[in-house]
Amino acid sequence: MGGLTWRVARVLDTHQENASARSLHLHVPGWPGHRPGQHVDVRLTDERGDQAARSYSIASTPQGEHLTLTVVRVQDGEVSPYLVDDARPGDQFEVLGPIGGYFVWDAPGNAPLLLVAGGSGLVPLMCMLRARFTRPHGVPAALLYSLRAPDDTLFAHELDDYARRDASFVLTRTYTRTAPPGWTGLTGRVGATTLATVTTRPAGTPEPTAFVCGPTGFVERVARTLVELGFTPDHVRTERFGPTGRTA
Amino acid sequence: MTDKPLVTRGFRGRLRDTDPARLPPGQYVTSDFPVLSAGPTPTSPLARWDFSVYDDDTLLTRWTWAEFLTLPAEDVTTDIHCVTHWSKYDTRWRGVRLDTLFDLAGRRAPFVLATCDGGYTTNLTLEDVLGAKAWVVYQYDGHPIEPEHGGPARLLVPHLYFWKSAKWVRALKLIQQDHPGFWEQRGYHNHADPWKEERYWED
Numbered sequence: 001m002g003g004l005t006w007r008v009a010r011v012l013d014t015h016q017e018n019a020s021a022r023s024l025h026l027h028v029p030g031w032p033g034h035r036p037g038q039h040v041d042v043r044l045t046d047e048r049g050d051q052a053a054r055s056y057s058i059a060s061t062p063q064g065e066h067l068t069l070t071v072v073r074v075q076d077g078e079v080s081p082y083l084v085d086d087a088r089p090g091d092q093f094e095v096l097g098p099i100g101g102y103f104v105w106d107a108p109g110n111a112p113l114l115l116v117a118g119g120s121g122l123v124p125l126m127c128m129l130r131a132r133f134t135r136p137h138g139v140p141a142a143l144l145y146s147l148r149a150p151d152d153t154l155f156a157h158e159l160d161d162y163a164r165r166d167a168s169f170v171l172t173r174t175y176t177r178t179a180p181p182g183w184t185g186l187t188g189r190v191g192a193t194t195l196a197t198v199t200t201r202p203a204g205t206p207e208p209t210a211f212v213c214g215p216t217g218f219v220e221r222v223a224r225t226l227v228e229l230g231f232t233p234d235h236v237r238t239e240r241f242g243p244t245g246r247t248a
Numbered sequence: 249m250t251d252k253p254l255v256t257r258g259f260r261g262r263l264r265d266t267d268p269a270r271l272p273p274g275q276y277v278t279s280d281f282p283v284l285s286a287g288p289t290p291t292s293p294l295a296r297w298d299f300s301v302y303d304d305d306t307l308l309t310r311w312t313w314a315e316f317l318t319l320p321a322e323d324v325t326t327d328i329h330c331v332t333h334w335s336k337y338d339t340r341w342r343g344v345r346l347d348t349l350f351d352l353a354g355r356r357a358p359f360v361l362a363t364c365d366g367g368y369t370t371n372l373t374l375e376d377v378l379g380a381k382a383w384v385v386y387q388y389d390g391h392p393i394e395p396e397h398g399g400p401a402r403l404l405v406p407h408l409y410f411w412k413s414a415k416w417v418r419a420l421k422l423i424q425q426d427h428p429g430f431w432e433q434r435g436y437h438n439h440a441d442p443w444k445e446e447r448y449w450e451d
């Protein structure tokens with residue numbers, strides 16, 4: 001087994017993460033395993049033979065033939081509304097993967113981990129964090145999570161729990177439109193000031209490896225700012241979920 | 249690939265009217281221009297930009313930005329196909345054919361390695377880039393190419409998946425032996441023909 005071929009995925013169960021996001025727990029016979037950060041291509045076919053394919057990151061750490069995708073609904077989208085609203089246990093579709101050989105993290109060496117997520121860009125970074133927390137002495141890790149409003153929050157309990165349990169994991173959220181009542185943390189878009197709070201480190205400690213994921217504009221801005229703050233470009237790995245926000 | 253596609257209950261596609269002679273298998277048409285890059289977008293001031301052709305490690309010729317703009321250029325309107333399944337029709341570019349660059353450099357070799365700002369590389373066969381099939385372009389839709397889309401100059405090889413159209417290209421290296429590039433070493437197909445769905449290794 002092992003090659004990249006389309007495999008049948010069956011929905012085992014689903015978990016509503018918030019009003020616009022859902023996790024799908026899949027069984028994929030023959031799944032060869034994956035590395036944190038990788039994604040699958042999902043292909044849907046309707047009874048007329050019409051097909052659509054999109055990429056979705058794998059949220060779960062390797063667990064045999066099981067994988068979890070977490071999908072945020074894009075209004076009027078072709079594929080995400082099906083995955084968030086219509087798919088139910090027993091449904092089947094095809095997946096191709098695992099895909100991606102660069103935006104991956106296998107806990108190499110002892111470089112700290114800096115994760116910067118915008119919206120659904122949290123999904124592949126969550127897989128990396130989950131992998132880090134399966135180890136007793138994970139490298140220092142920081143997550144800066146930019147989201148529009150409290151209703152968009154993904155994996156809230158799990159993240160807060162990680163932050164409580166382990167002082168070497170620093171969790172920072174910033175709300176770009178609406179903050180929760182009584183919020184005293186960060187608000188507004190991620191920029192140099194926000195990033196500086198998570199990138200300052202004691203002299204002599206190794207440069208973190210940064211993984212940045214989210215909408216294209218977000219990733220462009222964050223990656224550029226990290227370089228301006230002194231990161232070596234090849235320590236900044238990016239994945240852009242689209243769209244550009246304009247039609248050029 | 250499975251022989252007969254598996255029908256997914258509850259899914260209804262958009263059923264766009266797509267011409268199978270124009271849209272490669274597994275692609276959908278978008279009016280967006282999504283971006284796929286592995287890292288930060290490099291910035292190359294035009295005053296320091298130049299473009300080189302090498303024979304292996306020997307420099308054959310090098311142009312400054314101003315010199316490059318004087319080379320014979322042409323307008324190209326073409327469909328492009330990204331490995332992440334989107335295709336975009338009738339994109340408009342302006343740039344210099346690779347035929348022209350190699351003629352001016354006075355050399356040919358069976359393989360070409362494109363090298364870019366940011367350390368990216370992509371490999372191509374000579375056959376895939378000669379005969380008005382590949383360009384170094386510096387305008388998109390009548391304007392300078394935006395940095396996130398590969399400006400100031402990128403490769404355009406529209407008959408292959410779009411990662412072969414390397415962004416921020418700075419040099420072409422003529423080589424005797426094929427040498428997999430950045431994405432080609434990381435799971436993406438060495439050749440990348442969208443009509444054969446050459447997306448990934450072992451595909």
Ligand SMILES: Cc1cc2nc3c(=O)[nH]c(=O)nc-3n(C[C@H](O)[C@H](O)[C@H](O)COP(=O)(O)OP(=O)(O)OC[C@H]3O[C@@H](n4cnc5c(N)ncnc54)[C@H](O)[C@@H]3O)c2cc1C
Binds near residue numbers: 055075
């Ligand atoms: C490598 C990779 C991994 C990805 N992983 C995930 C993941 O784990 N979870 C997840 O939810 N998504 C993920 N995406 C995004 C996903 O592939 C789809 O692009 C997304 O679900 C929209 O598809 P759609 O068919 O619903 O919308 P489409 O029919 O493609 O688009 C409908 C309209 O919405 C716009 N649009 C497209 N994408 C977005 C967006 N992200 N935000 C706002 N507007 C948009 C389009 O421009 C279009 O106008 C990933 C993308 C990539 C490239």
